[in-house]
Amino acid sequence: MSNRFGIPRSALAGLLGLVCLAAETPHRTPWGDADLQGTWFVEVDVPLERSPANAGKEFLTDQEVAAADAQKGLNPGRNARSADKSQDVSGAYNAVFNSVLKTGKRTSMIIDPPDGKIPPLAPGATAPRNPFGGGLGVGTPGANDNPETIAQSPRCLGVPMPFLPLNTLFAQGTVMQVVQSPKSMAIYMEDDHAGGGNRVIFMDGRPHASSRLKFYLGDSRGHWEGNTLVVETTNFSQGFRGSNIETYKMIERFTRVNANTLRREITFDDPKTWSKPWSVVIEMGRAPDQRHMIFDSACHEGNYGMTGILVGARREEQAGKK
Amino acid sequence: MRAKFTVGTVVVAGIALLLSAPPLAAHHAFAAEFDSNKPVHFTDATVTKVEFINPHSWIHVDVKLPDGTVENWAIEAGSPNILLRRGITRDTLKVGQKIVVDGYQSKDSTHRANGRDLTLPNGQKLFLGATGTGAPYEVQRPGVDTTEK
Numbered sequence: 138m139s140n141r142f143g144i145p146r147s148a149l150a151g152l153l154g155l156v157c158l159a160a161e162t163p164h165r166t167p168w169g170d171a172d173l174q175g176t177w178f179v180e181v182d183v184p185l186e187r188s189p190a191n192a193g194k195e196f197l198t199d200q201e202v203a204a205a206d207a208q209k210g211l212n213p214g215r216n217a218r219s220a221d222k223s224q225d226v227s228g229a230y231n232a233v234f235n236s237v238l239k240t241g242k243r244t245s246m247i248i249d250p251p252d253g254k255i256p257p258l259a260p261g262a263t264a265p266r267n268p269f270g271g272g273l274g275v276g277t278p279g280a281n282d283n284p285e286t287i288a289q290s291p292r293c294l295g296v297p298m299p300f301l302p303l304n305t306l307f308a309q310g311t312v313m314q315v316v317q318s319p320k321s322m323a324i325y326m327e328d329d330h331a332g333g334g335n336r337v338i339f340m341d342g343r344p345h346a347s348s349r350l351k352f353y354l355g356d357s358r359g360h361w362e363g364n365t366l367v368v369e370t371t372n373f374s375q376g377f378r379g380s381n382i383e384t385y386k387m388i389e390r391f392t393r394v395n396a397n398t399l400r401r402e403i404t405f406d407d408p409k410t411w412s413k414p415w416s417v418v419i420e421m422g423r424a425p426d427q428r429h430m431i432f433d434s435a436c437h438e439g440n441y442g443m444t445g446i447l448v449g450a451r452r453e454e455q456a457g458k459k
Numbered sequence: 460m461r462a463k464f465t466v467g468t469v470v471v472a473g474i475a476l477l478l479s480a481p482p483l484a485a486h487h488a489f490a491a492e493f494d495s496n497k498p499v500h501f502t503d504a505t506v507t508k509v510e511f512i513n514p515h516s517w518i519h520v521d522v523k524l525p526d527g528t529v530e531n532w533a534i535e536a537g538s539p540n541i542l543l544r545r546g547i548t549r550d551t552l553k554v555g556q557k558i559v560v561d562g563y564q565s566k567d568s569t570h571r572a573n574g575r576d577l578t579l580p581n582g583q584k585l586f587l588g589a590t591g592t593g594a595p596y597e598v599q600r601p602g603v604d605t606t607e608k
Contacts, residue, residue, distance in 0.1 A: 209598045236541060237598045281491055293514060308541050329538050332513065424544075432513070432540035439512030441571070442535065445492035449566030 164393050168319045171364040173391050176429045177399045177421035179302040179311040181241030185417070187253025191244035195253070205240040238305045246301070246417040248402075255378070255415055262410045265379030281450035284443065291443055293436035296326045296334030298354050298370070299377055299387055299403055302419060304329075313421070314431050315391075315399075322359060322366070325431060333434025338368050345371050351382065366391040381409040397423045489563075489573055497564035499532075499572050502580075506556045507531060511539045511549035518552060518574065520560065532570040534560055536577070 164172040191197070197205070245253030258264065280286055289297055302310040312327040320341040326334040338357040346356045351374035359368040368389040373382050385407040392400045399421045406414040504520035516536040521529045536542075552558075557580050562572035578584055
């Protein structure tokens, strides 16, 4: 049956239904997927693993959060001089150059296993040499022998995966910008000053690249499960915390919880490294517009520091130090 | 090489001994680049150029030495994105502005140092008050203005 505009009532009802659906899930792209787009910030500090002091406790109380923040507020941080000059120079900056995030309620990013700890290593696996990226690691003997032994970050090689907020003091792993299209998605990961990282996640059903091809940021494929984007990443050129690049995969679940919250859950799976898979959750929020801007990731051109590190190491060798 | 700049006395407040933070893992280990035995304290430094670049910003200053001669020094500062979100831009520090620099000279003894403390000649913290969008998700603490402006 039609009304005076000649539009069938059933069609009107269907249209109304769509409008209602849109109202219930307002964050949708024009093509109907959940809209994850925007610049997202990690706004609270949560440790990767649960401390012994918080054993058996998933969340802090509001009072405990307030007490922890009050303690942080008392700490003069980089405004305080250390009595040990070698320690003082290690910090190098005054407080305005660092971020001190508020304390999160979670006692660990790890939600599985429930004890908030990375599971034991698999039989035959060895502890990671440099858990946070390539090179020998900052401070490791021999790390400053030549440019290729220097850790990934001082070489401006960009963001190591899995891009976790492990060092929020230097805003590392804390800002990402998501741009979507129907068949692919891009995530720009801004990592303090180490150069950024651009991930492309294909969602058109294509298979992973050949296992012979390895990538710094891995090879990502995504698909929707309801309003959650599930992304599987393999083909890494370097592992995470010592994982075996042939068997390691990372499964992320991105969910827009509400207008101002993006939930990123990551499962790390490598039977050759860990006795079982383990998962973390990172909740990201939005900041006022003036801080939404993403900074250019160009890093090599201005990396005077790397020259300084190499020259400094040579001078120490000449002086007879190790 | 001439190194007639004033070597600063490291003042350690008692409270700092109690609250001093452990070494920080930053872009690089600063101790690899800068020499803790070469603290610098420039009381008369004039900004000549600001490089607002990754991985670190650099503030170039003309330092007037006690004998009246001038040396140009490069002072390493924070990464631009952190500064940007606090409302600090390349224009925050003006060419010609006088600042006081405390830091440590590079191990290769060139005219480079890290910006351990940057203050105005009147003792005011350099980046505070003059500008800032604030960072309300951060903890309020001494030395950093986190109020929204």
